[in-house]
Amino acid sequence: MVVEHGVRRLLLLSRRGPAAEGVSELVAELAGLGADAEVVACDVGDRAALAKVLDGRVVSGVVHAAGVLDDGVLEGMTPQRLDGVLRPKADAAWYLHELVGDVDQFVVFSSVAGAFGAAGQANYAAANAFLDALAVHRRALGWSGVSLAWGPWEQGAGMTEQLAAADVARMRRSGVLPLAGAEGLALFDAAGGPAMVPVKLDLAALRTSGEVPALLRGLVRTPARPTAATAYAGGGIVAALGAAAPADRPELVLELILKHATAVLGHGDAVELSPDRRFQDLGFDSLIAVEFRNRIGAEIGQRLPAALLFDYPTPADLVDHLLPRLVADEPTGPAALLADLERLERALDETTVDDERLRRQIAGRLEVLRGRWAAGRQEEEEDGFDVESATDDDMFRMLDDELGLN
Ligand SMILES: NC(=O)c1ccc[n+]([C@@H]2O[C@H](COP(=O)([O-])OP(=O)(O)OC[C@H]3O[C@@H](n4cnc5c(N)ncnc54)[C@H](OP(=O)(O)O)[C@@H]3O)[C@@H](O)[C@H]2O)c1
Numbered sequence: 001m002v003v004e005h006g007v008r009r010l011l012l013l014s015r016r017g018p019a020a021e022g023v024s025e026l027v028a029e030l031a032g033l034g035a036d037a038e039v040v041a042c043d044v045g046d047r048a049a050l051a052k053v054l055d056g057r058v059v060s061g062v063v064h065a066a067g068v069l070d071d072g073v074l075e076g077m078t079p080q081r082l083d084g085v086l087r088p089k090a091d092a093a094w095y096l097h098e099l100v101g102d103v104d105q106f107v108v109f110s111s112v113a114g115a116f117g118a119a120g121q122a123n124y125a126a127a128n129a130f131l132d133a134l135a136v137h138r139r140a141l142g143w144s145g146v147s148l149a150w151g152p153w154e155q156g157a158g159m160t161e162q163l164a165a166a167d168v169a170r171m172r173r174s175g176v177l178p179l180a181g182a183e184g185l186a187l188f189d190a191a192g193g194p195a196m197v198p199v200k201l202d203l204a205a206l207r208t209s210g211e212v213p214a215l216l217r218g219l220v221r222t223p224a225r226p227t228a229a230t231a232y233a234g235g236g237i238v239a240a241l242g243a244a245a246p247a248d249r250p251e252l253v254l255e256l257i258l259k260h261a262t263a264v265l266g267h268g269d270a271v272e273l274s275p276d277r278r279f280q281d282l283g284f285d286s287l288i289a290v291e292f293r294n295r296i297g298a299e300i301g302q303r304l305p306a307a308l309l310f311d312y313p314t315p316a317d318l319v320d321h322l323l324p325r326l327v328a329d330e331p332t333g334p335a336a337l338l339a340d341l342e343r344l345e346r347a348l349d350e351t352t353v354d355d356e357r358l359r360r361q362i363a364g365r366l367e368v369l370r371g372r373w374a375a376g377r378q379e380e381e382e383d384g385f386d387v388e389s390a391t392d393d394d395m396f397r398m399l400d401d402e403l404g405l406n
Contacts, residue, residue, distance in 0.1 A: 001063065002030055002033045002034070002035040003033060004185075004189050005189075007035060007061070008034065008035050008036065009035070009036050009038075010030065010035055010036070010037040010038070011037075011038050011040065011053075011057070011059075012026075012037055012038070012039045012040070013039075013040055013041075013042045013044055013050075013053065013066075014041070014042075014066065015041060015042070015043050016041060017039050017040050017041025017042065018039045018040075018041065019041065020039075023039050027039060040053055043088075044064075044066050044088060044092035044095065044096070045066075045087035045088050045091045045092045045095075047091075047095045047099075050092070050095050050096070050099060051095075051099055054099055054100065059100045059103055060103055060104045060105070061103055061104050061105035061106070061107075062096050062100055062103060062105065062106050062107065063105070063107045063108075063109070064092065064093050064096055064107070064108045064109060064131075065109040066088040066089065066092055067085075067088055067089050067109065067111075067124075067127070068084065068085060068088055069085070069121075069124055070084050070085050070123060070124075071120040071121055071124070071287070072120055072286070073120060073286045073287070073290065073306075074122050075306075076286070077122050077123055081123055082123045082126070084123075085123040085124050085126075085127050086123065086126065086127045086130070089110075089127035089128065089130065089131055090126075090127050090130035090131070090134075093108050093130070093131055093134055094130075094134065097134060097138065101143070102141075102142075102143040102144065103143075103144060104144060105144055105146070106135075106138060106143065106144045106145050106146070107146045107147075107148065107188075107191070108131040108134065108135060108145075108146070108147045108148070109131075109148055109150060110128040110129075110131040110132050110147045110148060110149040110150065110195075111124065111125075111128040111149055111150055112149050112150065112151045112152075112176070112197060112199050113125040113128055114126070114127070114128030114129035114130075114131070114132055114149055115128075115129075115132065115149045115197050115215065116213040116215055116216075117213065119287050119290055119291065120286070120287045120290075128149060131147050131149075132147040132149060132195040134147065135147035135193060135194040135195055136194045136195055138194070139193070139194040145193060145194050146191050146192070146193030146194060146196065147193065147194060147195045147196065148187070148188065148191055148196050148198055149195065149196065149197045149198070149199075150179070150184070150198055150199065151176050151177075151178075151179060151197075151198065151199025151200055151201075152171060152176060152178045152179070153178060153179050153180075153181065153184050154178045154179065154180055154181065155168060155178060165266060169266035170264070170266065170287075170288075170291065172202070172205065173205060173209055173263070174205070174206070174209050174211065175201055175202045175203065175204075175205040175206030175207075175209055175212075175220075176199060176200070176201065176202070177200040177201070177202050178200070179198070179199075179200050183200070184198070201216075203219065203220055206220045207220050207221070211294060211298070236299065236300075236301075237252065237253070237256055237299060237300060237326060238300065238301075238326050238327075240252055241253070241323075241326050241327050242327065242328075249323060249327065250319050250323060253318075253319045253322050253323050253326070254275065254315055254319055256296070256299065257296070257315050257318055257319065257322075258315070260292055260295045260296055260299070261279070261282065261284075261292065261315075263295065264284075264288050264291045264292045264295065265282065265283055265284075265288065274315075275314065275315045275316035275319070276314050276315075276316055277314065277315070278313050278314050279292075279309045279313060279314070279315070280309075280313065284309060289308070289309040289310075290306065292308075292309065293305075293306065293308045293309070296308075296322075300322070300325075300326060302325060
């Protein structure tokens with residue numbers, strides 16, 4: 001603001017105000033650049049407090065960057081957790097909008113979480129989506145308004161400070177790279193608005209992530225989401241299981257689980273995964289569990305429940321759950337016979353036989369089959385069904401059996 005935009009008077013607000021770490025150094029640095037910065041403690045989510053600080057001042061521009069995080073899975077969200085995150089963003093930006101009205105610059109710091117949605121950030125996504133809408137609303141009034149829905153900035157400062165290595169690895173896998181400080185500042189200067197999404201994308205990683213956000217599907221072409229049928233055709237796990245001996249199948253599913261567990265935990269080497277060790281003990285938290293479930297689901301072409309690892313807490317439990325869903329049970333007995341007849345019926349419909357000799361041969365074989373079946377039935381009937389003494393109900397039941405209606 002000072003170096004590139006020539007701002008000479010700054011009012012810096014935060015709840016800690018002058019008590020925040022590094023404030024005196026910042027004020028001194030700004031003074032060295034010719035700017036006079038006043039630091040005041042103010043909760044910008046408190047309308048009265050904000051109005052009091054702004055009272056009597058001439059405001060020519062606003063950069064709203066306040067925000068807090070309180071991440072968790074959707075089911076874990078409560079009204080309090082929504083309020084806590086919406087307050088410094090949606091409430092505060094609205095109060096600033098009302099109190100300063102039209103100014104030369106009204107910039108709000110939003111997040112890609114609002115534009116794309118982000119795992120574990122339902123409250124934060126809502127707060128940021130509000131900011132994007134506020135900028136558009138201000139433009140509609142003919143006022144200034146720019147919302148910058150930032151992708152993550154480099155680790156070490158601000159909100160990204162708390163990110164674990166696994167979180168950063170997850171972000172990279174999902175195709176979002178952190179912005180260097182200089183890149184972020186250059187994007188700030190370039191912003192036109194009203195709702196911009198300055199984010200550094202790794203399109204190749206996005207393509208392979210299996211989860212391209214809806215907004216980017218025009219930019220990143222991916223093969224259609226695999227269904228069970230295409231997983232089959234593509235020779236994936238389903239085909240591998242079909243080809244394997246039944247005794248080897250659990251091991252194949254375990255390998256699949258291991259592959260994805262290693263990937264979501266961000267380990268270079270395969271994680272030590274024994275069938276009875278709980279996922280939780282490997283470092284799975286709820287967000288990792290959701291990503292793991294999405295990856296397995298994408299690979300097998302099935303939608304799996306959100307609480308997958310809650311219901312099946314060890315790899316062995318999960319193998320038992322997944323295996324029957326991946327191997328189609330071969331029908332036996334009468335069901336197998338009916339399935340074969342269906343196949344035969346289809347083949348008869350689909351095959352053209354021009355050769356008269358072959359036509360007669362096929363017709364003959366069908367006739368023989370029918371005759372053998374009828375003879376077998378007659379024997380059964382002679383054993384068990386006496387037409388003379390049968391009641392009407394018995395007759396109807398037998399006819400229904402004959403027609404396959406029972
Ligand atoms: N860093 C990123 O990678 C990233 C990515 C996308 C979007 N953003 C957005 O960019 C903005 C800045 O992020 P950051 O990483 O610099 O975060 P940060 O270091 O946590 O800074 C947020 C600031 O907001 C202040 N604040 C929080 N609640 C407040 C309230 N009720 N009233 C007044 N001040 C309040 C905090 O100071 P006090 O605690 O003293 O109040 C803090 O100085 C945030 O809006 C964030 O959502 C950041």
